[in-house]
Amino acid sequence: MPPTDVTGLLQKWTAGDKSAIDQVTPLIYGELRKLAHRYLRRERRDHTLQSTALVHEAWLRLVDQTQAKWRDRAHFFAVSGHMMRRILVDHARAQHRDKRGGGAEVLVLDEAIDLPRQRSLQLIALDDALVDLARLDARQSQVIELRFFAGLSIDETAEALGVSKATVNRDWITGRAWLLRELDRRGPVV
């Protein structure tokens, strides 16, 4: 995939072409999965992998840096944050299911492939809570997703969602309080 394709699509999207998002999403998703897989094969057990590091690397690989504008980056990261949430939470859920007695056909399972149990429970709980928060305030849930899963700053989040920084800040502070309390209520998380 030549980098310019993604760059061009991002710019169309930034310029207001909503259909561009449908074209760019699978490209980003594919790259994130590929990168994650490569990292995971290469790095052994004493390494850790950060989701934001992945998102950054995907950005560098897919997008022509000389052409891209700052706003494109915000849009790119917005998509990536959502994807990383999906990839991580799916993995955590699958793993959790396996622990409960599936997995009879697993022939050789390396010990290193587990998310720490605590982390996978955290991720699942967070994902559930975000779904509930979205029912109360969809944008607030999105703000948390972008800041947490893609590591976006307040400024970048504002740019990606097309709202003011003050709004993002307010959404973040109160949404965070709500989530932390929910996670507390749903079980021992942190």
Next chain:
Amino acid sequence: MGDRRPSEGLDAGQWGRIREILESALGLVPELRAAYLDEACAGDDGLRSEIESLIAASERSAFLDRAPLPSLTPTMTINASGAGRTIGHYRVVDRIGEGGMGTVYKAVDPRIGRTVALKVISHLGGSGDEKLRFFREAKAASALNHPNIVTIYEYDSDHEVDFIAMEYIKGMTLHAMLAEHRASLETLLEYAVQAGGAVAAAHAAGIVHRDLKAANIMVTDTGTVKVLDFGLAKQAGGDIEVTRTGATLGTPAYMSPEQVKGEPADSRSDIFSFGVILYEIACGRRPFHGIDLPSTLYAVVNEVPLAPDAVNPAVPRPLASVIERCLRKNKEERPQSMDSVRAELSKVFEQLGRGGQPSRGTPRRKIIAGAAFAAAALAAGIWLPRWHPQRTFTWTILAQQMRDGQPLGAEYVASPADTFHAGWRLRFRAQSPQPGFLYLIDRGPGAKGADQLWLLYPRQPALAAAPKVVTGWSVFDQSGTDRLWVLWSDHPIELLLNLLRDSPTGEVRDPASVRRILDYLTRLPPAAATSTQNGVQLRAAGDVLGASIELRHQ
């Protein structure tokens, strides 16, 4: 967890109102909040307690603030199942696992309609001759035609991809089985006897496994053990590294000291690794487990694990004894043949089965009682950790008022929920029926608000396991809230003891170390806490019991 809908009845409109007040309250310094809430909530107690709980939650945890969140351990497996692909003349049906040496697929040999497990070797280097030798060794083990050794059909390569076709086994690894805590000690011992027989047969034929571990032992649905990957360790890469001198490394937690040191591994190295598996079976945890690779390797070479029957009193002494001997650092001191190990195990197994009288108390009765309890618990749908005996310890805070650096009155037993005055001194008392190691870690506001940790206890690196500990005094001289972790471990925690090497005062400022320790602490499994006369009692099945509390000073 799932069926209690949080914030039941809360709708978007109500949340809008709550968040407006919440936002203003969070914008105020804590001292002004109460007055503001008095006014804003105007006597609506429900609203007020809702907001107060939100404020408390938002100040309690930093979970969401470490934005670049989940550090994943490697190998989040995301690739597709590979179904439909062909490797050699095999048609892949599904991907069934990822091991140190590569990916394992379930595949069909269409020529004879046989289902096979196809192991694709990712790191097999070397010339054609070396590869052939590698395969020959694997094949030789398989050719023993032992019922407990997995059969290898063929070795081939397809476009530079080397693979081994072997017997497809429907079952579960011992590793997965141990993680589930479901099988009884007797059952697990029976598997160990079978596995021991397989390894003994291979040794008799001059073949050393070199990477024995729980994940390399499969148990079929009918209870037959199959040992995998004989001889493969020698040349394949992945988890297993081949050093320049040709010595081999296995999987760290199961490696023998001589493997760690890069010396040649013979059959007695397998006996050591087998001892690690036996220890895991008996105690529910591994004998050597550092927090990272270097500390694990260090433990393998230098540390003597707690006796198996000290970790789990239900382990009969003869079993504990054979495990201890397998785990001797010096290979000359280990049992010299796998066959003798197997024989000892089957004797222990028979004694268990006959209700015989292994020394030390009446473990048989304990085991039966345990099994009956387990069965009852399973019937009741309770998830029951198996061999870990419940560990328990009780701790409490002793506090003493101070004025101008002088004690004022007698020390008293405080509740963790108390608020203390800055300058008072505190110490901690911990006791447990099992010996253990106490660790106290404090996280509080350091200079310039930097995140800082203190290891309050121990202050000397080598403190023996004791059933009761009273720490020295600590003075908390700043007002504010500290978070305190109290850990009771059945083994020394290297990560924490290392701190004392770098910082004799126990103070940790280096952000990377702070992060590493917090990461460790947040991963500890939760323990159940109850208040008793002697303090807070914690119970859990793990090897490290931990509690975290807030200590308030004003």
